[in-house]
Amino acid sequence: MSHFVRTLVAMACVALLAPALAAQDLPFDKPISQFVRRIHQDHTGAMWLGTNGDGVIRRKGDTIDYFSVKQGFGGVAVRGIKEDKAGNIWFGTEGGLTKYDGARFTNYTYEQGLIDNDVWALAIDRDGIIWIGTYGGVSTFDGKSFTHFELPKGEPDPTRGVTSAEIVHSIMQDSKGRMWFGTNGGAYIWDGKTLTNLSEDDGLCNNAVNCILEANDGDIWFATHHNGICFWDGNTFTRVTEADGVRGTEAWDLFQDSKGAIWFPIEGAGICRYDGKTFSAYAKPQGMQSMAIQCTFEDADGRIWCGGYMGLFRLDGESFVSVNAQGPWDPRDN
Template sequence: MMRFSIYLLITSLAVLSYSCTSQNKQRDIRDETPSQKTSRISTQTSAQDYNFNLSPPPLSQFIRRIFQDSQGSLWMGTNGDGVIRYNGTSVDYFSIDDGFNGEAVRAILEDKDGTLWFGTNRGLVSYDLNATTSRSKPTFKNYAEAQGLKESNVWSMLLDAKGTLWIGALNGVNSFDGTAFKPFALPETVVDNSRGVSSTKIVHSIMEDNKGRLWFASNAGAFIWDGNTLDTLSTKDGLAGNNVNDMLQDRTGNIWFATHHKGVSRYDGVKFTNFTTDSVITGEEVWSLFQDSKGNIWFPAENAGVYKYDGNSFTNYNEDDGLQSNAIQTIYEDATGTIWLGGYQGLSRLKGDKIIPVTESGPWKD
């Protein structure tokens, strides 16, 4: 839950005093966020990092997931302050003090019964949308090791075609049938530890393709499970990099890969096209992929902003176009067709080609 207080005092000596406080003190952002550029103010008594921006403060210093539920509310998962809900009229913040067990929210989805699921650094959190209205304070249910979850540091989730919930975590995968958690074994292979990790079992993303196969993004490339056999795709097969953050199957059946150090690759089932290493685009650190209702592929690239691919060419949006920062991590389209961008310095939305920053006071819509 973020609460900002800003006091600006201008004296004849032109002294600027700026203070910012956050209710949540514990943050776990190791290997979680793109590079963040700040400035440092030093006094005789303290030194803290600040951004010199006197516009209204962002919803959160870092938005890492965006999701719209079936009631129309927008949920924003943050990197250290729990989750934020915008229900069309008001903005609500939910953190550990509100029964929401997690500071960093890395995944959000809704199941067929109207239950919202949040994957956090402390486990899973569920919320039954049918139990309350969009304007009520939610009652959250938390799941961790004590409830049978193999690993509580959750990075990704998928609800498959059969209704099974798959959970990717720091040390492997669990499935949940609504009653019990079941571990799913992934092999420990040779890890590319250039991002400072020592295991290939961390699963950053889970995807189900049009053949019903499950894909698990890891630090050793992608594992593919067809229900009987576990295969792999890695740099040995032409993938640009083994540290895979996200995957997406587009409308034509191609598989896209967002990698941590080698940008974006596309796989047509036979060969890879590596857009970044082939210098088609810039920005090697790519965290997510999204396909909008028109079939465009969107992804953020560290220090390069956001790219949109229309099937023929790439369009780039960056700070020069109004982005609050070039460190975007998540892209989402709501039911009205609005594209939302979340990352360092908070939330923005696209109106045509115009980027509009969104704070607690809006503007949430035109």
């Protein structure tokens, strides 16, 4: 499917399911967006919500702004948000790579050298190079030009609607400076000289890797699409199973908070938390109204947020509350 056709399909679906709204037009009794995919807090304290149809939402103070294609933003489905050392915010969307410098948006597409417009993953390495995982492979961007980074092709996964053998779902740089890539062919590690593959043949729980996280203890965790969560200590893989209190197999994200707890959402099961000893689940009895969570985030005040289908959620004590445009943004607002 061509860049143009895929973009048209995405925008047509959005037009039917989740039309973009100006902030002042948002019904307060409805979710801030039907689907929140990414959450970021910038250096000024503003919260950015990447959605799956409304572009990006910014909450700065008590003001909420929606930015989509009409406002010059590069797309409507946001799959990555990263901030560089200069304070620029970068977004990966179905329409390419977008930079926000605090005043305006600048969009980069395959016309400027990006390997594919359909962006699924973003990372910024310690040298400030931006790594972009797309439907058609990986590009790097040094602020001036794009370079293609070659990865072996994986296997298309039509069961999840992905027909590309080159899609990259996740990019991460570890504490040793190595770059990790989550693909449909397992995980790849680039140490600057050699590319190494970790797959089911090596003990990886599933080759369809949605997210990769390096934990504080150095273990590498993997969220996979068809066989849940596993982690690797450099020698051995360990899978998290139902015996640990975790059910479900479709895992989308991994996040470690400031207290060292690891959070991950499982499709149909809510979100799980691992404190180093015990796994705890947050589902409907704990206030989690959505069983299709995509991301977890901790803000500068230590509050835990989740985004997914049905919008935005915040942990309040031992349960989650749903947050719309009116709030409650802070526990004091409850």
